[in-house]
Amino acid sequence: MREGLLQEKLPGGKARCLTCARRCVLAPGQQGFCKTRENRKGKIFTLVYGLLSAISVNPMEKKPFYHFYPGNLALTAGTWSCNFTCPWCQNWEITKKPPDPDAGCGYVSPEEFVRLAQEQGCQGVSLSFNEPTLLLEWAVDLFPLARRVGLHTSFVTNGYLSEEALEAVVAAGLDGANVDWKGGLEAVRNFCSGDSEVVVRNSKLLWSHGVHVEITTLVIPGVNDSPEDLRLLATRIVEELGPTTPWHVTRYFPAYRFRAPPTPISTLEMAKDVGEAAGLRFVYVGNVPGHAGQNTYCPACRALLLERDGVQLVKSYLQGHVCPRCREPIPLRGQPRV
Ligand code: SF4
Numbered sequence: 001m002r003e004g005l006l007q008e009k010l011p012g013g014k015a016r017c018l019t020c021a022r023r024c025v026l027a028p029g030q031q032g033f034c035k036t037r038e039n040r041k042g043k044i045f046t047l048v049y050g051l052l053s054a055i056s057v058n059p060m061e062k063k064p065f066y067h068f069y070p071g072n073l074a075l076t077a078g079t080w081s082c083n084f085t086c087p088w089c090q091n092w093e094i095t096k097k098p099p100d101p102d103a104g105c106g107y108v109s110p111e112e113f114v115r116l117a118q119e120q121g122c123q124g125v126s127l128s129f130n131e132p133t134l135l136l137e138w139a140v141d142l143f144p145l146a147r148r149v150g151l152h153t154s155f156v157t158n159g160y161l162s163e164e165a166l167e168a169v170v171a172a173g174l175d176g177a178n179v180d181w182k183g184g185l186e187a188v189r190n191f192c193s194g195d196s197e198v199v200v201r202n203s204k205l206l207w208s209h210g211v212h213v214e215i216t217t218l219v220i221p222g223v224n225d226s227p228e229d230l231r232l233l234a235t236r237i238v239e240e241l242g243p244t245t246p247w248h249v250t251r252y253f254p255a256y257r258f259r260a261p262p263t264p265i266s267t268l269e270m271a272k273d274v275g276e277a278a279g280l281r282f283v284y285v286g287n288v289p290g291h292a293g294q295n296t297y298c299p300a301c302r303a304l305l306l307e308r309d310g311v312q313l314v315k316s317y318l319q320g321h322v323c324p325r326c327r328e329p330i331p332l333r334g335q336p337r338v
Contacts, residue, residue: 002049004037005137006164013042020083020133021160021198034083035098036134048079050138053094053104054129055113057120062311063128063156064286066296067246068176068212069334070306071313074154075117077108078129079138084158084192086182088220088258095130096256110142117151123337124175128156136165143173152176152334158192159199166205176212176333178248179203181233183217183224191223204240212333213241216248216286219271221260230271234278243279244331250286269293300328306336313338 006018013028017037024032026039036048058076060069082095089095094104101107108116117125125146127135132155143153154176155169181199182188188196207213215237219225224233230249237245249271251263268285272293275283285293289310296306303325307315316336322329 002046002137004044004046005140005168006162007044009042013039015039015042015044017044018162018164019136020165021162021195022083023162034131034134035081036079046134046137047099048081048134048138050107050109051079051099051101051104052077052106052108053080054078055105055108055116057122058126058128059311059313060124060154061308061313063126063154063178064216064248064250064284064311065154065176065178065214066248066284066306066308067214067282067332068154069124069152069337070316070332071337072123072152072334073121074124074126074152075113075120075122076126076128077105077113078127078132079135080104080130081134082131082158083133083160084131084194086192087256088191088218088223088252088254088260089256090218090253091129092256110138110145113142114145114149114151117146118149122151124152124154126154126156131158131160133157133161133165136168139174140168140172143169147173154178156180158182158194159202160194161202163202163205166202170206170209170211174206174211176214177203177206178214178216179206181215181217181237184229184232187223187229200236200240207241214246214248215241216250217271218252219249219263219268220252220258221263221267223260225263225267225271227270227274230274231278234275234280234283238279243281245280246282246284247275247280248284248286249275251288253287265291296330298323298326298328298330301326305330
């Protein structure tokens with residue numbers, strides 16, 4: 001049990017949680033929207049400091065990160081619950097459950113986690129599986145330790161942090177973020193109970209702080225799969241983050257409470273075309289093993305630069321960060337590790 005890092009005392013024993021953009025006001029004994037914070041005698045405590053639902057060694061490509069330390073491994077962890085309500089959640093066994101100290105991996109200290117990452121031969125640590133914002137206090141302890149021993153740090157996030165939390169994780173040493181842009185205003189409000197403008201604002205803030213940013217959109221039939229929906233998202237990425245921002249359009253499969261059929265591959269190919277027509281130079285088709293859209297091609301001469309098979313980087317043809325054929329610079333953090 002740890003006191004929440006970001007909170008504001010209010011009259012009558014109430015307190016406002018400043019961890020995510022919901023800014024829940026909690027009366028004594030009350031839990032927040034995410035069920036990971038609780039007001040105890042006028043102060044908010046996190047119930048999930050170091051309480052990990054799962055730990056695994058994952059390639060960066062699995063997150064997905066394609067321009068951030070390609071081929072590296074990151075020891076990855078998440079906790080329980082979420083601050084969004086998406087009914088299609090692909091990780092619902094973790095995100096739709098309140099914190100459970102008797103399940104998953106139990107308590108793991110930041111020191112232990114860094115030691116484990118080194119023992120497992122990882123080059124980074126990553127918070128994923130559920131919304132990493134909920135692990136804020138653990139992340140700000142973990143990241144400086146990880147950076148001190150040369151590990152990179154990343155978040156796979158819905159981008160619904162408070163500005164204060166965003167500043168705190170950046171100050172702690174966040175290197176990369178894959179931010180989920182789930183759709184337009186209406187889709188995010190109706191399905192996720194969130195505000196897509198906050199997600200856009202935070203993506204831009206992370207980027208302006210020098211954090212490497214990639215965007216993922218799970219393309220879901222009937223939610224965000226029209227050419228117009230996709231064009232709006234792609235145009236916004238170009239305007240807010242620039243045309244070299246990688247955009248992953250990934251395949252949805254029915255999960256949790258959502259029963260729409262899996263995304264047709266032709267829809268993902270259309271999304272890739274729409275993204276490129278909007279000006280994005282690196283659009284990737286995800287969750288379709290063997291698809292050519294998972295490789296990196298030079299946006300100038302179309303030479304194959306990074307070849308992938310599922311979540312594995314198979315081969316790099318890059319010379320440093322440059323296309324070997326036409327010398328086009330390719331924006332990339334770190335060197336590919338095949
Ligand atoms: S983390 Fe977000 S959802 Fe959870 S209690 Fe704090 S403000 Fe509310």
